[in-house]
Amino acid sequence: MDTIVIRGGAVLDGEVTVSGAKNAALPLLFSTLLTPHRCVVRNVPVLRDIRTAVAVLRHLGARVESTADGHEIRVEAGAVDRSEAPYDLVKTMRASFLVLGPLLARFGRARVSTPGGCAIGARPVDLHLAGLQKMGARIRITEGYVEAEADRLRGAKIVLDMPSVGATQQLMMAASLAEGTTVIENAAREPENVCLAGALERMGARVSGAGTPEITVEGRPELDGADVTVIPDRIEAGTYMVAAAITGGSVVVGGARGDHLDAFTAKLREAGVTVREDPSGVRVSARGTLAAADVKTMPHPGFPTDLQAQFMALMTQAAGTSTITETIFENRFLHAQELVRMGAEIRADGNRAIIRGRAALSGAPVMATDLRASVCLVLAGLAARGTTRVARVYHLDRGYERVEEKLRALGADIRREAGTA
C-alpha cells in the first residue's frame, strides 16, 4: 500500500477545486438500477469507492461506461439479470447495501450481504429493513444475507428512529417504484439526499420535502432514464478549508457550496478563521492565533461527523481548550491516538474528546483506520515540524480525488510513495 509523505510548515495559498461528492455519487449510481433505461451521471469523482460501485453494478448485469477522464458514467441496467450482491463486494464498501431497495422494488426480490460493522462503529441496517417491511417486503436474514421479497412494494408511512442518511436513501429509492405514496418522517436532511431526490424526480417519481424531516414520494410503475449531476463534495471542501486554516494560509475552495457548510463555517469563524462565500466558492484565510471552539456532531444541518477528525486536527493548534462531542458514531476518535503520537494533547473519554491547544506537532509515522481519520493526519502533517508518513493510504483513496496533487498545487510539500505490498 502507498504512503503519503508530508514535510510540514508550508503556508498554503492559491485555489483548489472540489470534486463531485462521493456520498452523493454513490446513491445516484445505485438508483440507476430502478430503470431499464440509460442514465447519465455527471461530475462523478474518480475514487476507489466509485470503482467499487461500478463493479457492483456490472456484477448485477448492468452495462456501465465512463468517459476517458472518469467524470461521467453511463449506466444501462436493462440487462440486469441478478438480484444478488455478494459479501465480497458489500464488505469493501458499506454503501453497496443501497442496491437492496432498488432491486427489490424493480424485480420483487433481492439478496444482499449485510455490510457488517467497520472501524468507526457497529453501523446496523435495522432502519433500512424496518422501512422496507412497512412497505410490504418479507425479509429473512440467513447466513449473513438479507433476503427480501415483495410482489409490489406499497407506499407507507415510515418514522425513522433516527435520521439515518443511508436508510432515507434506501427508502426514497424503493418508494419511487412502489404503489402509492410513501411518507418518510424524521428523514435525513443531508444535501446528498436532496441530490438523490432530484435524480428520482428526473426519472419520473414525485418527491417533495427532500432537505426537510418529512419526505413524500409518489411511486410510479416504471421509471425513465435520467441525466443527473453530482453536487460538489462538502466534506472535501471542508477539508481544504481546514488545510488553509491550519497552515495560516489563504485558499479559495472553488465550487464549494457555502450553504451546505453553514454549521462548519460557523465553527471556523468562531475559531478566528475568515470565511467569505461567493458564487464561485469559498475563500478561507487565517492570520494570527486560532481560538478554541467546542463542537458537537449532529445530523445535517448540524456539524457533520465527517468533518470531526479534521476539526480536531485544527483544534490542536488553537489557543485554549476545546471539546469535541461525537454523537453519530460510537467509535470515531481513532485519529486522536495518532494525533497524540505527533505531540497533540488530547484526552478522549467515551464520545468526548478534550483538546489542549497550541501543541507543537512533530512529524511521525502514523496510520489511519478510516477515511476521515486519514485526512486528519495529513492535515496535522501540514502543520507539524518535520516529516509525517501516513500509511494505509488505501482509506484516503476511497474518498479524496488526487489529494496530494491538489495540496501540492497550494504549496504543500507532499508526495506519494508507492508501496511494495
Ligand code: UD1
Ligand atoms: C452516511 C455517509 C457517512 C456519514 C454518515 C453520517 C455515505 C456513503 N456515508 O453513512 O460518510 O458519516 O452518513 O453523516 O453516504 N443507524 C442505525 N440503523 C440503521 C442505519 C443507521 O442504527 O439502520 C445508525 C448508525 O449506526 C449511525 C447513525 O445511525 O450511528 C447514522 O448512520 P447513517 O446516517 O445511516 O450513516 P450512513 O448512511 O451509513
